[in-house]
Amino acid sequence: MRRLHFTALLGLTICLMVGLILYNGLKPENERARRYSQNRHTSRAMDGYRHMMAERYAMLTTDEADRSVLAAMTLGEKKAVGKDVRRIYSVTGAAHVLALSGLHLSIIYMLLMRLSLNRQRSVLVQTIILSMVWGYTLLTGMATSTVRSAIMLTVYSLLALGGRRGYPLNVLALTALILMISDRTVVYDIGFQLSFAAVLSIVLITPVVDELVDKNRFLKYPVVKWLWDLMVVSVAAQIGVAPLLAYHFGTFSPYFLLTNFIAIPSVTIILYLALLFWVTPFDVVGQLLVGVVHILNKVLALLAQIPYSVIDHLHPTVVQTILIYVGFGCWYAAILKLLQKPQNVV
Template identity: 40%
Template structure:
């Protein structure tokens, strides 16, 4: 803990943020308390600057206390707004609503799942399940629809030890759900164009491009998942196979995928040099292109987390900080939680940051236990210890959320992770040139 406090200033800033998120469900009047804490923090800030100018160094604690109170209050205020946004306040009778489609409609067995945001005065996220029809296949993110519904809150079945589905949907920002028939909705013809909605439309364009290349079935689903993070087309067999082998993280665009993209960009831009103005242009270009990739991948939470981490790493490189540090990880978590406190309860957020923290904390210590001299042996040892370090942190989370632990993670990660790198390296030129179907035709069907 002393190492964390001394070398990671953002870890200290993260403490009041996490404290506010954990305590917010137990507080009733969050708004008033948050305002009081913010004003108290600002007052301590002011006093600390006055005392500093008067050389009262013994009262430097005023600045730290003011920072903690201000961040605690600010996060509480965010939590209060999220609580109000996610609360169920719909009338208990059918009503007419105007809404905008927020994401790519996903076809289910008996309906089409369509997340929408209703228009003011009742601005809420609702998960609509539309009756299947020819019209539902034409819906796009950003389309405005008008519908008649009587939304209902998310509920659990009440079975002992069951998954908290209602809490999961609240953390995702949804307040209600409903099923509506084909006659109960229509498109107004108007469209919204926020950055997130534009990102979803770009994602659809790329998915359609994959289709135009002749990709079908599991091949199409797998490539859509590992390049765009879109997993709607993955079959249950593929999902279960990756989960059982401990490689399910490969199906979500996250740190591994964006790290490979970073290496490709860094290699391409290496002629710009490692110092001076050329190096500055190189790092800023990498940051812009990483965010461009995040945009094409639909600005999903996992890819945004990874791109924030790598962006901070690129900025650290400009300061000649050569390694990804715990402070960079803490800064990423701070930036996400201060704006999206509900992310703290998201399983993917917890697993992502736990895995990276565990790697940064355990990997140097485990690697130092042996020093292989052979290059191949050293690579395998490094890959094995990297996998072990990640699993040490993920072990309690996997048992808590899923009740299982992948016992084959050593072998699968040693084999599959390098293979995934080769696949992504190969996919980029093949997709850009349109030669992917010809390349796949030489391999047997999955």
């Protein structure tokens, strides 16, 4: 197993814990308002195009829920999303697909890489792809999670051009450093905490799971492998963000895995259709787009009605939240110890 870079891990963990403590103790409302104002100013140049696309969405359907969810998922416009829709997505554990995040940007990046036939060493290809990635980040308002993903994708692209392979933990730590240098108050941001906790958990847990499972034997079918990878990533991300969700929002969604099996493929289709809809005049694409969003909303509404679909009123203290992460860390260290192969002594 690849040797973990514990210095980067320690730095990231300290950033998350400090952010959690500062958020609990200080909560600098003026600083967060200032940062939000700066981000809105940065994306003001994109407001015209975003407004034009929102108007095209309005012409596709009269259903307010479908239209608002579509605008939120593809344009980052969450203001029109009603309380009932927000509750459904929150209860089912699908709030991360309603708000733009690294997931959305990664889906777009993978699509662009496939269209370029995975020519990672081409300077022209990487330049075009990164321009589109950062253009979409600007278009959607530069949320912390999307900026984090854009920076990581940029670092990976630069390493690919140089024929180097980046270690995810080091790239994540570098991204956190860049964000904190650019804005000293970013550690207060809930999106920053959730985004880095999820990615950190995925980076740490997935290699361990890969060692425990013989993929060549059990996952030789592409569909089975895709479902397995989706399950592993979903569980790993949930482990990372569950304590923070309980602390900030007081909720936990037991059916998050079932939700992700439905929501993530749907979001992938929605983003692909949205990109096609933006560059083509064909209304049939728009109708398909609205249809997928409508089906997703209905399915999640049904899931929200299942008994015990949400556990609420948790609200652990900041000390309890940190101790939960310490417990996770102890379990993780114990598993790594068990996986170490004993060396033969001659």
